[in-house]
Amino acid sequence: MPSLGASYGRGAATLPQWDLANSDCVLVMGSNMAENHPIAFRFVMQAKAKGATVIHADPRFTRTSALADIYAPVRAGSDIAFLGGVIRHILENDLWFREYAMDYTNIATIISPDYQDPERLDGVFSGWNEDGKRYTMDTWQYEGMAVPSSLAEHHVDTTESFNKTSKRTDQRPPPEDRTLQHPNCVYQIMRRHYARYTPEMVERVTGCPAKVFLKVCDALVRNSGRERTGAICYAVGWTHHSTGVQMIRGAGIIQALLGNVGRPGGGVLALRGHSSIQGSTDIPTLYDMLPGYLQQPHAYRPHKTFDEYIETERTPTGWWHNFPKYTVSLLKAWYGDHAAKSNGWGYEWLPKIVGDHSQLPMTLAMRDRVIRGMFFLGQNPAIGGSNSKVVQAGMAQLDWMVVRDCAETETASFWSQGHLIRDGDMRPEDIGTEVFLMPACLAGEKDGTFTNTHRLLQWHDKVVEGPGDDRSELWFIYHLGKRLKELYADSTLERDKPIRNLTWNYREMGPQCDPSAEDVLKEINGYTWVDRKQLSTVQ
Amino acid sequence: MKRIPRRSIADRIGGFVRDWSLPRQMAGQSSATEAAESRLSRGLRPRLEEADTVGTSICPYCAVGCSQLIYARNGRPIQVEGDPRSPINQGTLCPKGAATLGLMTMPERIDTVMYRAPHSTRWENRPLDWAMERIAYLVKRTRDETMVHKLPDGEVVNHSLGIGSLGGATLDNEENYLIKKLFSGGLGMVWIENQARV
Numbered sequence: 245m246p247s248l249g250a251s252y253g254r255g256a257a258t259l260p261q262w263d264l265a266n267s268d269c270v271l272v273m274g275s276n277m278a279e280n281h282p283i284a285f286r287f288v289m290q291a292k293a294k295g296a297t298v299i300h301a302d303p304r305f306t307r308t309s310a311l312a313d314i315y316a317p318v319r320a321g322s323d324i325a326f327l328g329g330v331i332r333h334i335l336e337n338d339l340w341f342r343e344y345a346m347d348y349t350n351i352a353t354i355i356s357p358d359y360q361d362p363e364r365l366d367g368v369f370s371g372w373n374e375d376g377k378r379y380t381m382d383t384w385q386y387e388g389m390a391v392p393s394s395l396a397e398h399h400v401d402t403t404e405s406f407n408k409t410s411k412r413t414d415q416r417p418p419p420e421d422r423t424l425q426h427p428n429c430v431y432q433i434m435r436r437h438y439a440r441y442t443p444e445m446v447e448r449v450t451g452c453p454a455k456v457f458l459k460v461c462d463a464l465v466r467n468s469g470r471e472r473t474g475a476i477c478y479a480v481g482w483t484h485h486s487t488g489v490q491m492i493r494g495a496g497i498i499q500a501l502l503g504n505v506g507r508p509g510g511g512v513l514a515l516r517g518h519s520s521i522q523g524s525t526d527i528p529t530l531y532d533m534l535p536g537y538l539q540q541p542h543a544y545r546p547h548k549t550f551d552e553y554i555e556t557e558r559t560p561t562g563w564w565h566n567f568p569k570y571t572v573s574l575l576k577a578w579y580g581d582h583a584a585k586s587n588g589w590g591y592e593w594l595p596k597i598v599g600d601h602s603q604l605p606m607t608l609a610m611r612d613r614v615i616r617g618m619f620f621l622g623q624n625p626a627i628g629g630s631n632s633k634v635v636q637a638g639m640a641q642l643d644w645m646v647v648r649d650c651a652e653t654e655t656a657s658f659w660s661q662g663h664l665i666r667d668g669d670m671r672p673e674d675i676g677t678e679v680f681l682m683p684a685c686l687a688g689e690k691d692g693t694f695t696n697t698h699r700l701l702q703w704h705d706k707v708v709e710g711p712g713d714d715r716s717e718l719w720f721i722y723h724l725g726k727r728l729k730e731l732y733a734d735s736t737l738e739r740d741k742p743i744r745n746l747t748w749n750y751r752e753m754g755p756q757c758d759p760s761a762e763d764v765l766k767e768i769n770g771y772t773w774v775d776r777k778q779l780s781t782v783q
Numbered sequence: 784m785k786r787i788p789r790r791s792i793a794d795r796i797g798g799f800v801r802d803w804s805l806p807r808q809m810a811g812q813s814s815a816t817e818a819a820e821s822r823l824s825r826g827l828r829p830r831l832e833e834a835d836t837v838g839t840s841i842c843p844y845c846a847v848g849c850s851q852l853i854y855a856r857n858g859r860p861i862q863v864e865g866d867p868r869s870p871i872n873q874g875t876l877c878p879k880g881a882a883t884l885g886l887m888t889m890p891e892r893i894d895t896v897m898y899r900a901p902h903s904t905r906w907e908n909r910p911l912d913w914a915m916e917r918i919a920y921l922v923k924r925t926r927d928e929t930m931v932h933k934l935p936d937g938e939v940v941n942h943s944l945g946i947g948s949l950g951g952a953t954l955d956n957e958e959n960y961l962i963k964k965l966f967s968g969g970l971g972m973v974w975i976e977n978q979a980r981v
Binding site: 261262280281282283284286515516517518519520521522523524525526527528529530531534535540543548578579592593594595596597598601602603606609610614615616617618619620621622623625628643644646648650651652656659660672673674675676677678679680681682683686687688689690692693694695696697698700701702703704705706707708709710711712713714715716717718721722723724725727728731732737738739742743746759761764765767768 | 836837838839840841842843844845846847848849850851853855858859860863870871872875876877880883886887889891892893894895896897898899900901902903904905906911914915916917918919920921922923925928929930932934938939940941942943944945946947948949950951952953954955956957958959960961962963964965966967968969970971972973974975976977978979980
């Protein structure tokens with residue numbers, strides 16, 4: 245969900261969980277926090293014991309509702325209307341935290357004169373392209389310049405002119421009207437846009453009685469300002485909507501208006517579901533990013549060479565002006581002595597993506613025999629993926645697949661017990677997929693770190709060996725890589741250079757030759773190339 | 784678990800008189816310590832005393848990140864509980880986290896490689912080393928068949944669309960790092976994805 249990143253510049257919770265105890269008002273929305281994150285919910289209850297107002301807005305009356313001071317029932321999926329109503333309430337009644345928002349948000353910034361509201365354009369914003377059914381965003385930029393969003397969001401359809409205007413941000417700050425009277429300043433645009441979200445409209449769309457809705461608004465506003473703060477917690481009740489990005493953005497705007505970010509007890513807390521889901525975004529097994537939110541090179545962008553890639557992606561201001569340093573560090577870590585200034589640090593060895601390679605297109609690529617071999621690493625798409633029958637039909641088209649899990653999952657046994665067999669579409673004899681189910685270790689049976697929901701890295705020990713042939717992912721990937729490097733050792737082909745040049749030196753520990761997780765962590769952390777000294781700061 | 788032998792009525796009465804707390808409290812023993820003891824409770828030992836190892840872990844379920852202490856005996860886990868040193872859970876665990884020992888020792892857990900040959904109707908157990916060699920061979924074969932070094936216009940793309948990888952949100956940071964490094968930086972795979980997109 246590229247929303248917190250787009251709003252605040254970093255895509256993660258803005259406060260640690262224990263800081264909820266300092267909050268004066270906690271709004272839980274799109275989550276049954278009391279049951280699904282009970283340990284984190286303790287901090288909400290601590291806040292409540294100190295007098296905080298707890299609000300639960302949800303279609304279901306759950307245990308979270310039972311423990312809340314205010315329960316606001318909403319229709320499933322109507323969250324944008326609810327949050328929009330809160331924004332209107334704050335703006336129209338002039339209840340926003342002026343000193344905070346004027347200095348820490350772009351509320352006074354003037355937007356391009358080419359921008360036009362949907363009121364004028366029959367329901368769409370300026371930049372709508374009817375043929376392509378998509379927006380170009382040139383008219384949405386600051387007047388005379390564009391400020392690049394955080395790098396992770398760059399893949400969201402940016403145009404070339406965006407790149408050119410974004411280079412101007414170091415020449416002067418964006419134009420502002422601190423009297424907030426300019427018709428195209430952010431404040432006025434927001435007021436026009438949110439005018440429609442009246443309490444009556446909120447009641448009509450969400451089903452939440454206007455009286456209850458106003459009680460929620462009042463509690464949020466009352467608990468903000470110089471002396472007080474409020475927090476918003478959400479979970480998959482927002483992110484599993486196709487409009488999840490917009491819901492989180494709504495929460496982001498509310499908290500920016502109320503001055504609730506970066507102060508004790510204030511913020512937006514994403515309650516993530518998997519043990520290291522934040523970590524797997526930061527150090528991503530995602531197609532469009534390299535570790536540390538660097539862009540994966542794209543064949544259809546100006547990314548041909550290292551210099552072109554850097555020129556396109558670097559920004560003149562903000563922390564991301566360090567982008568070239570991060571890129572060289574990564575290439576050096578991956579290709580070692582083979583990466584040199586003369587060959588663009590081995591940049592061309594990185595594969596270039598050609599489009600959307602996320603899970604849904606991946607499923608279709610399996611079905612259409614573009615993908616012929618698959619690894620399923622602790623994920624069970626046969627029941628967890630969208631349209632499970634298509635997923636399983638895709639698996640049946642593969643030449644081979646490797647499932648790594650601690651039990652026989654539905655993904656592993658799709659060929660004998662899946663939908664295709666159950667519905668009589670195929671018999672196991674018809675399915676040519678070669679399946680490996682590799683037993684996997686759990687935390688406690690391997691060393692490593694998880695990144696929790698508020699981006700805290702925590703180490704877990706290997707206390708016992710996993711049973712039998714159970715191995716960690718680290719073991720599997722390391723030994724697979726070692727074997728592949730041997731298989732490619734004699735290749736002279738240009739295309740095999742990346743695997744041949746890949747640095748792969750980790751200490752092997754114990755009777756099972758586990759690669760040292762500490763060595764890998766040290767590489768993630770970064771060290772100086774010459775004397776291998778671990779870095780203690782980010783520079 | 785030790786079996787407690789059934790006692791006769793006389794034994795029970797005798798035991799009750801001996802263990803009865805009230806006279807002992809009146810004799811000056813503390814109700815919180817000596818007077819609270821019975822013969823049975825005197826013989827009870829904590830399960831953790833049997834452990835020969837203890838280590839720190841992080842709960843494998845959600846992303847709240849509760850710390851756990853895993854106690855083991857002879858290389859097998861015997862107890863998993865909340866770590867009181869954690870600022871997140873301060874020694875507590877939710878019902879799911881408290882059942883982590885059950886996850887580690889569940890009967891459904893597999894401990895050998897299971898292999899299903901093309902068109903076969905059954906699983907076979909295979910040695911780990913054999914499976915690793917076979918997987919490495921298949922990866923190389925598919926990669927070599929599908930690798931594209933340059934597009935027709937001459938742009939170097941160095942990618943293979945023939946192999947994919949799905950998963951990672953339940954894995955360690957170090958594991959995700961090596962997956963991306965080998966699959967993307969080494970093999971040129973582009974279909975690399977996990978649950979975190981949503």
